[in-house]
Amino acid sequence: MDAASGGQQTKQSKTRVIRGGRLIDGNGGPVTKDPVIVIEGKRIKAIGAKGELKEPEGAEVIDAGKYTLMPGMLDCHLHLAAFNCSTFNNYRVSIWEVTPQLQMMYMLFHAQMCLEMGFTTLRDLGRATSRGPFVFEACAVRDAINAGIHVGPRLQVCGRPIITGSHLDLTLPRAAARNFDLTFTADGPWALRGLAREHLRAGADLLKTSVSGGGGTADEEPDVRNMTLEELEAIVDEGHAFHKPTAAHCFTAESHKMCVRAKVDTIEHMVFHDKESVAMIRDSGIPVTPTLSHRTDHAIEVRAKIGTPQNILVKMKKIQPYTFETFKVMHQAGIKIAMGTDLGPEPEIGTNAKEIGLYVNLGMSPMEAIQTATKNAAEALWLGKDLGTIETGKLADILAIDGDPSRDITVLAVKDNIKMVMKEGEPWVDKLSAQHRCVIQCELGSWKIIDNA
Numbered sequence: 001m002d003a004a005s006g007g008q009q010t011k012q013s014k015t016r017v018i019r020g021g022r023l024i025d026g027n028g029g030p031v032t033k034d035p036v037i038v039i040e041g042k043r044i045k046a047i048g049a050k051g052e053l054k055e056p057e058g059a060e061v062i063d064a065g066k067y068t069l070m071p072g073m074l075d076c077h078l079h080l081a082a083f084n085c086s087t088f089n090n091y092r093v094s095i096w097e098v099t100p101q102l103q104m105m106y107m108l109f110h111a112q113m114c115l116e117m118g119f120t121t122l123r124d125l126g127r128a129t130s131r132g133p134f135v136f137e138a139c140a141v142r143d144a145i146n147a148g149i150h151v152g153p154r155l156q157v158c159g160r161p162i163i164t165g166s167h168l169d170l171t172l173p174r175a176a177a178r179n180f181d182l183t184f185t186a187d188g189p190w191a192l193r194g195l196a197r198e199h200l201r202a203g204a205d206l207l208k209t210s211v212s213g214g215g216g217t218a219d220e221e222p223d224v225r226n227m228t229l230e231e232l233e234a235i236v237d238e239g240h241a242f243h244k245p246t247a248a249h250c251f252t253a254e255s256h257k258m259c260v261r262a263k264v265d266t267i268e269h270m271v272f273h274d275k276e277s278v279a280m281i282r283d284s285g286i287p288v289t290p291t292l293s294h295r296t297d298h299a300i301e302v303r304a305k306i307g308t309p310q311n312i313l314v315k316m317k318k319i320q321p322y323t324f325e326t327f328k329v330m331h332q333a334g335i336k337i338a339m340g341t342d343l344g345p346e347p348e349i350g351t352n353a354k355e356i357g358l359y360v361n362l363g364m365s366p367m368e369a370i371q372t373a374t375k376n377a378a379e380a381l382w383l384g385k386d387l388g389t390i391e392t393g394k395l396a397d398i399l400a401i402d403g404d405p406s407r408d409i410t411v412l413a414v415k416d417n418i419k420m421v422m423k424e425g426e427p428w429v430d431k432l433s434a435q436h437r438c439v440i441q442c443e444l445g446s447w448k449i450i451d452n453a
Ligand SMILES: [Zn+2]
Pocket: 077, 078, 079, 125, 342
């Protein structure tokens, strides 16, 4: 397929050389000086040091000698098509005002905002819309990027086999009708297998389900059970039958244990824990996404501004200390952590790298934190063969950063510091050369607020 068009073939065989100041390769070793990376087409052909590696003649040179080179980042958990909080004061108004078709445009825009901030891969964990599950639409955005007709990061999008009354069901109002073209909820192992098959047929890359209550819904306790082990096993088995992973939302120690027993592929969120759940996850090697961005005081303030009901804000504050404690316990126990933010229902998409700053505040070394958003994340998404580290043969997803994130992790969340974002050998964001390429053309925040007077 790659060689399908002559034009594309020429583009792919282009040879580029990046000269950097420092290299963080994603493997966790020490930062090296004066790296030279040779890229042929989409992939890394050679890595060496200045003066040692012979640069191929005629290659296009990208001079990033003042900057740190590191792998493109991945966010394993976000909601790109969230009600558009950028253009609405009140997200509860926007859920009924914005059509899924318009949400697709927002999804693409949000994905591009992340690409500009150094995220070359995103795993989108879906959305309930006024018209049902957002699966066909998310697949279309992914496919438009893959086809090269829109610039954006690599996307993985999900189908959502969930039960009646689960956390993800309650992200729609209780009173909303639920007879959509695509099945929204099902109960019992066989019905859930059917729902999973239907969403996979629509083109989903993975399954996302909900095993316990959650935080962002009004009158639901976060510690309720959302399905039986038998139902969870059916979903995971169905995904695996089609070579697709399952991501499982869970807040409680019991739901974490169910996830280990059912062999889910990633555990989403860390809120509550007990000794047994921590040991079981560690021994299983299943990666967990912390989604701490969703739990800070700042997140609560932002949610208050966009019309989040008081009872949800109170619940968010209540689970906050448990979350930070569980993060520390899981990190110290050696559980594999893959970066996930849960950004979406707040107008701050693009600031995803602040998440790993929170990990450092809670005791991780900056290098470990960088690995959660590179090597660990790529492995969690089954992309470790091609992404997550800068190594010969891997896809050339490479960033040039002003500053050294291994010393100061906060540099990654500042837009001015993201000097180059290369995805598969192409520098889509390039503030190094005279041509100055960027993806987003409008000034952030310059948009019209639709529900303003
Ligand atoms: Zn989420």
